[in-house]
Every structure is written in C-alpha cells, then in structure tokens.
Amino acid sequence: MGTIVVVALVSLGGLGLILAGILVFAHRKLGVKPNPLEESIRAILPGANCGGCGYPGCDAFAAAVAKGDAPPDACPVGGPSLASKIGRIMGVEVGGGEPKVAFLMCQGGSDIVAQSADYQGIRTCRAANLIAGGTKACPYGCLGFGDCTEVCPFDAIHMGPNGLPIVDRSKCTGCGICVRTCPKNVLRLIPISKEVFLACNSFDKGKAVREVCKIGCHACSICVKMCPYGALEMVSNLPVMDLSKCTDCGICYAKCPVKGSSYIDFAAPRPKAEIEPSKCEGLHKCAEACKFKAIEGEEGEIHKIIEDKCVGCGECVKACPTGACTQPAKVKALVA
Numbered sequence: 345m346g347t348i349v350v351v352a353l354v355s356l357g358g359l360g361l362i363l364a365g366i367l368v369f370a371h372r373k374l375g376v377k378p379n380p381l382e383e384s385i386r387a388i389l390p391g392a393n394c395g396g397c398g399y400p401g402c403d404a405f406a407a408a409v410a411k412g413d414a415p416p417d418a419c420p421v422g423g424p425s426l427a428s429k430i431g432r433i434m435g436v437e438v439g440g441g442e443p444k445v446a447f448l449m450c451q452g453g454s455d456i457v458a459q460s461a462d463y464q465g466i467r468t469c470r471a472a473n474l475i476a477g478g479t480k481a482c483p484y485g486c487l488g489f490g491d492c493t494e495v496c497p498f499d500a501i502h503m504g505p506n507g508l509p510i511v512d513r514s515k516c517t518g519c520g521i522c523v524r525t526c527p528k529n530v531l532r533l534i535p536i537s538k539e540v541f542l543a544c545n546s547f548d549k550g551k552a553v554r555e556v557c558k559i560g561c562h563a564c565s566i567c568v569k570m571c572p573y574g575a576l577e578m579v580s581n582l583p584v585m586d587l588s589k590c591t592d593c594g595i596c597y598a599k600c601p602v603k604g605s606s607y608i609d610f611a612a613p614r615p616k617a618e619i620e621p622s623k624c625e626g627l628h629k630c631a632e633a634c635k636f637k638a639i640e641g642e643e644g645e646i647h648k649i650i651e652d653k654c655v656g657c658g659e660c661v662k663a664c665p666t667g668a669c670t671q672p673a674k675v676k677a678l679v680a
Contacts, residue, residue: 382410384433388426389419394497396420396519409434417441420518421498444518444533446492446501446511449545451559451606452485453506458556473527481556484546486530492522539592542583543608549581561606567596570635572659595635598655614656615672621646623668633663 386406393401397418399408408414409430416438417427423443431438461479465471469491472478478487488507500515501522509522513536523531530545542561546553549563563581575589576596583596594614597607617638619630628643638654641647647668660669 379407379410381433382406385409385430388422388429388433390421390426392421392497392517392519394421394517394519394521396517396521420444420520423517442535442537445513445516445536446518446520446522447532447534447538447541447543447608448486448509448511448530449532449541449543450484450486450508450528450530451543451604451608452480452482452557453504453508454488455506456558457482457485470525470527478528482546482553482560484528484530484548485557486526486528491525491527492531495521495525497521535587538587539611540590540594540597540607540609542585542596542606544582544606547580547582559602559604559606562602564601566599566601567607570595570599572633572635593657593659594655595657595659598636598657611656614658616651616654616656617649617658617660617669617671619647619649620668620670623666625666625668627665629663629665630660630669633659635659 383406386403389402389406391402395401397405397414397420399405399414405414405419409416409418416430416434416436417424419426419430420443424441427438427441458481459479460481463472463475463479465475467489469478469487469489472487472489477483480487486508488503490503490509492509493501493503497519498515498517500512500517501509502512504510509531518533518536520533523533528545534541544557544559544561546557546560548560553560553562561582563578565578565583567583568576568578572593572595573589573591575586575591576583577586578584592611594609594611597605597609597612600606619639624646626641626644626646628641628647630647631639631641635657636653636655638650639647639660640650656671658671661671663669
C-alpha cells in the first residue's frame with residue numbers, strides 16, 4: 345500500500361514539474377512582451393483610477409494611449425502638464441487644454457425650494473429620482489442626498505447646510521464622476537477660469553418657476569438682449585452660453601431681474617471702475633459702452649463714475665481709447 349502511495353506522489357510530482365516547465369517555456373516563447381511606451385506612461389499617471397479619461401483605470405488608459413486609441417490629454421487629473429509629458433513619450437505635440445471643474449446648475453436649496461412630499465425611501469439621489477423624479481417642488485433641481493459627495497475620489501464636494509453640494513474648485517480635477525452620477529444632470533464641467541455661469545436647470549418659465557423657486561430663471565431673455573457679445577441664446581427656456589464668445593463681463597449676472605440673480609459670478613463683488621481725470625479727453629466712448637448708466641459727463645468734458653450704479657463689468661475700460669478708465673484686479677472665489 346505504501347509503495348502505491350509513493351509511486352502516485354512521485355508521478356504527480358513529476359507531472360507537475362513537466363507542466364511547470366511547459367508553462368515557463370510558453371511564457372518565454374509565446375508571452376506578450378510589455379509595451380515600453382505603456383510602462384513609461386503608466387509610471388507618470390496619478391493613479392487615481394477615477395475613470396475621468398473614459399477608461400476603467402490608469403492601466404487601461406496607459407494601454408490605450410500606447411496603442412494610439414486614446415489621446416494623450418484625456419486625463420483630467422494630470423491636466424496639461426501630464427498631457428505634455430505623455431506627448432513627449434509618444435513623440436507627438438499636445439495642445440494644452442484648460443482644466444475644468446464641476447459646477448452646480450442649481451441654487452434651490454432647502455431654504456429656497458420646498459419639498460412636494462415627505463420622502464421616506466433610500467437616502468440617495470438615484471433612489472429618490474426613481475419615485476416620480478424626486479419630491480422636490482422643482483422637478484429639475486438638485487435632490488440633495490449627496491450622491492456626488494460619495495463618489496468624488498478627491499474630497500472636492502461637500503454638502504452645505506442648505507442641502508446643496510459645495511464644490512471646492514481648488515481640489516476638483518474635472519474627472520466628471522459626479523457629473524455622470526447625478527440623476528438630475530445639474531452638475532456640469534466648465535473651464536476653471538470661467539467667472540460667470542447660469543445656475544439654474546429648469547426648463548419651465550415665468551410663473552411656473554416662481555411658484556417653486558425664488559431664484560430660478562424665468563426665461564425672460566433680458567440677459568440675452570443685454571449681452572454685448574451675443575454669447576447667450578435661449579434654448580428650451582434657458583439662456584445657453586457660447587463660451588467662445590463670453591468675456592465674463594458679468595452683465596448677465598447684474599441685469600438678471602431675479603432677486604439675487606439666477607447666475608453665479610465668482611468675481612463678485614467686482615471692483616468699481618475708476619476714471620483718471622488727467623487722461624480723460626471726454627470722448628464719451630465709456631458712457632456709450634456702459635449698460636448701467638454709471639458714467640456721467642457730456643462729450644468733451646471729463647467723465648465721472650457713479651459708484652452706486654457701477655457693477656464692475658469693465659466694459660468702459662475696454663472702450664476707453666485713452667486708458668483713462670481703469671479697474672482694480674478681481675479676486676476669484678475657489679469654492680462654489
């Protein structure tokens with residue numbers, strides 16, 4: 345009996361060694377050698393595995409770039425500097441795109457918009473949205489359960505006291521996970537330098553908006569008419585902004601008839617314009633450009649700024665041919 349056991353063990357051991365040898369031989373002869381480009385790219389990736397590039401993780405993204413299936417600048421976390429490094433590895437020139445950050449297109453917190461019913465279900469936005477689109481009086485607004493805060497891998501979103509998420513623009517990498525997670529589509533990615541943007545997602549207009557939200561867009565089109573650059577167009581009762589035309593002058597924010605404005609201006613309060621009398625020749629160009637009648641003075645006279653009317657849009661500075669109109673530097677907010 346013992347002899348049979350020994351023979352069986354020796355046979356199995358020998359078979360194992362033979363199979364191991366075959367596997368080693370196959371690995372050496374048939375194994376796929378790692379792509380040195382892929383390894384080099386993977387080594388410099390941030391390792392966030394956030395999926396913002398459109399791939400499951402950094403490994404998949406590195407493999408796709410090495411094969412030429414993904415652009416070198418698709419990683420939102422690394423930004424332009426990383427894209428430039430990947431471009432050098434791949435031997436291609438990469439244009440530096442501006443980093444983006446998440447922006448909440450809703451100001452309807454618990455202090456602004458009431459609940460239409462008492463929700464007792466699972467405390468997530470996705471679950472609440474399955475029940476008639478949620479129980480918020482505005483059917484287009486943020487549901488406030490914080491799904492976006494849970495999925496953010498960079499701790500860049502926190503819930504505020506009014507039940508709305510607050511985006512820390514200094515931490516946000518623009519990976520887009522929160523945007524894809526939100527069932528109401530109230531989170532968007534915008535260029536980090538953007539100062540003015542509409543913070544409303546309602547497709548209703550007039551009375552229908554006023555009945556549920558005190559700060560929602562009424563679709564009155566005043567901002568569209570007042571924009572000096574033609575950067576706004578009404579689409580489905582919302583002013584849609586052409587970022588290539590917008591100069592962030594803030595006129596849409598200041599002219600919005602809604603108390604508090606349906607727009608967000610990260611540069612507010614903007615510094616008032618100033619006129620240096622020694623340079624003013626009274627050409628009146630500044631007064632013609634001002635949409636707030638904040639400049640007084642007849643043509644040929646030294647003009648003055650009416651501080652109570654000036655909103656700091658800076659249009660007079662752009663229009664002044666002598667450089668008499670100036671404006672102190674603006675300070676941007678990092679948290680929205």
